[in-house]
Amino acid sequence: MNVVDLIVKNDYCIGCGVCAGVCPSNNLHMDWSDKGELIPKLNDSCKDKCSICLDICPFNNHPINQDDIAESLYANIPNINYNEYAGYFLNCYVGFHKDEEKRIKSASGGLASLFLASLLEEKIVDKIICVGNFGNEDRMFDFGILNDPNEVYSCAGSAYYPVEISRVLKEIIKEKEQLTYAVIALPCVVYALRLAMEKIPKLKKKIKIIASLTCGQLQNRYCTELLALESGIKIDELKKMDFRRKSPKNSAANFLQVATDENKNEGVPQPNQELPFFLWHYHFFKQNACNYCDDVFGELADVTFMDAWLPEYVKDYKGTSLVITRTPLTAKILKKWQHTSTIDVEKIIKSQSGVIHKKRTLVKGRLYKSTFSNQFFPKKRVLPDKKIYDKNKEFIELTFEIQKLSKKKWIKYRFNNSTDEFWNDLTRINSRIKRYTKEGKLQSLLKTPKLLFKKLSGMI
Ligand SMILES: Cc1cc2nc3c(=O)[nH]c(=O)nc-3n(C[C@H](O)[C@H](O)[C@H](O)COP(=O)(O)OP(=O)(O)OC[C@H]3O[C@@H](n4cnc5c(N)ncnc54)[C@H](O)[C@@H]3O)c2cc1C
Ligand code: SF4
Ligand code: SF4
Incomplete structure (x- = not known):
């Protein structure tokens, strides 16, 4: 039995790519399904008795669950707190990047990029694994490995688009050097990474920090295509999508979605609250796995970033981030920043009540x-x-x-x-x-x- 026979066949695959990244026989590769979703496909038949793909899949059943892993990671940290929805936390913060240009380019307040760039600047890790548009013809967004803070800032923004991490994991596992990494990912991918790190000591040694984004749901790539066509850009000419363009005319929640074609022409910007409430609320193009996801806040991540969907912050079009820290190291980094202050966890919960x-x-x-x-x-x-x-x-x-x-x-x-x-x-x-x-x-x-x-x- 492998993930293709169990998880993909029953439509519970979120397309994270962790299974394909860790398969010891290199027998899985990630590819588009006819539903516009990324799934693992078999190169050959599997070796007997190998079940590593099933052992790390976030949608398989495991002897331990997220609560058990979170307890082993965070429960013994001095002064740690616990909330039913947010999981373990040391502190919660609200704020934004003090550099206005960087703040405006980001999805929310730009604190996720600031955090990742700081890890490189302060030499806490050697490399960052994050998501950006790296010019891959087949994948509008992809995971990449970066070692320059400016490159990290160029990946700011949200990819509401399927992305998978197999290529990056293969590279880290193969690599001989003792480099360290920080990765940012959605809660399901964080869960898969934690399971994989338990199985593969090399991954555990190299991935020093995991950051998560709070996550409501993920649409397949057809949703991006629909938004592009609504804006006047045909699918075969679509090159880029900016899902979080900010406008001084709109609130932070009514950000614009802007498609660009291969000749760098932009389509008509689509304001979030005039289109996708309908799409998001009624689950158009939503991936089935997301229907069975119970982790809002990336409870297995050392730090989690999200939007400040609270009336007092949403008015400011420039955007504001909320952050949950779960380790002394991530809390120490956050404490240093200007334009950032602590906020009650109940506010964080309120911001994500839907x-x-x-x-x-x-x-x-x-x-x-x-x-x-x-x-x-x-x-x-x-x-x-x-x-x-x-x-x-x-x-x-x-x-x-x-x-x-x-x-x-x-x-x-x-x-x-x-x-x-x-x-x-x-x-x-x-x-x-x-x-x-x-x-x-x-x-x-x-x-x-x-x-x-x-x-x-x-x-x-
Ligand atoms: C599918 C999806 C669903 C989300 N749902 C919610 C929600 O319900 N509520 C909420 O408050 N926030 C949600 N977010 C998070 C939100 O969109 C912002 O990413 C978050 O607030 C961080 O903003 P920032 O300005 O601090 O980050 P930025 O400084 O803009 O940096 C964002 C970082 O996230 C990385 N990134 C972007 N897309 C992905 C991706 N698909 N997978 C992994 N890394 C990625 C980028 O590489 C970059 O490093 C969601 C994000 C995604 C991708
Ligand atoms: S590990 Fe990820 S890509 Fe592989 S089957 Fe499970 S959800 Fe799908
Ligand atoms: S809702 Fe859950 S399963 Fe779906 S993308 Fe977000 S974290 Fe992953």
Whole structure:
């Protein structure tokens, strides 16, 4: 048995690439699936008795879970605190990069890039592993290994796009030098890395610091394509996507999504709150694995960065970051910074209340639905719950349907000159979406799909 037979076949793969990175026979490679997601594929049949890919997969069932690993990492640190959702923490911070240019180029307040660049500047690690656009034709975003703080700053921003870490892990495992690394990743990837570090001592020795981003969900690459086509850039001409362009005219939450074509022409900027609330809220293009994820705050990371989605900060278009530190080293680095102050953990929890509902409550209902069949499903820290399923049945079923349909239909229309036919073909979910709108304000998707898509701001 390997991850392809169990995890990919049952559609629980998030495409992290850790399995392909650590396979001792180099028997797995990461590639696009026909659903626009990254998955491991087999090069050859597996050697008997090897199960390392399954041992490190964040969506397989393991004898120890995230709570056990977090306890072994952080529980004995002096003055450590614990919160049900944030996990172990030493301190929480709010702030931004004091250099305004760097702050504006970042996703939130730029503290993640400042942290990673400081690790190089202060020689705490030799290299940084982070995500950027490295000009790879096949992957708009990818993990890369950097040793220059300026390169780290050039990777600022959020990649709402599938990325995988196999190439980087292979390089570190192969490397003879005793270099040290810090890596930034989403919570599921952090979990896979922690499991892999237990299996491969060389990785544990080299990866000195792990940073995480708080994570609500991940869309497949078709979502990026849809945003580009909405902005007037055709898929075969799409070169780049800036998911977090800031504008003085908008609040921090209404950032712009800007696609660029191969001739460096930019499409019409798409304001976040005028388009994707609809996309995000109803799970268009969402990867199935995210439905079974119960880690909001990257509880196994030494430090976690996120948006300050609180009314007092969201007004400032330049962006503000929130940070959770879990080790004395990460807390020491944060304490030194100007424009950063401590904040109560309850504020951090409040800033992510919607994500917590999705990943700690609704997941119980989805897990209950998984018990209907005899198929494999991942065990989580939260348990299947019939009451949650019954209470949220329509929303859970609706969003599963939208996920499936959006991926299937986009394949048919992705090379069109506009998104009209795609939206028209999705009319059968219209009546079900309407049930979830307040006082029927969301008018007929059937009649005006494109108009609806353009005018959602503030209506729901
Ligand atoms: C898929 C996804 C979902 C998210 N969901 C939420 C959420 O629900 N709530 C919330 O508050 N924040 C969420 N974030 C985090 C948020 O978008 C910002 O990344 C975070 O606030 C850090 O901002 P910053 O200005 O401090 O970072 P910056 O200074 O802009 O640096 C960001 C760093 O993150 C790295 N990075 C970007 N994309 C990825 C990726 N896909 N995988 C690994 N590393 C990456 C970059 O390489 C860079 O080093 C999400 C991010 C992603 C990628
Ligand atoms: S989730 Fe990650 S480790 Fe698991 S099968 Fe997918 S790529 Fe491999
Ligand atoms: S929601 Fe969970 S599984 Fe999905 S990308 Fe985020 S951390 Fe990974």
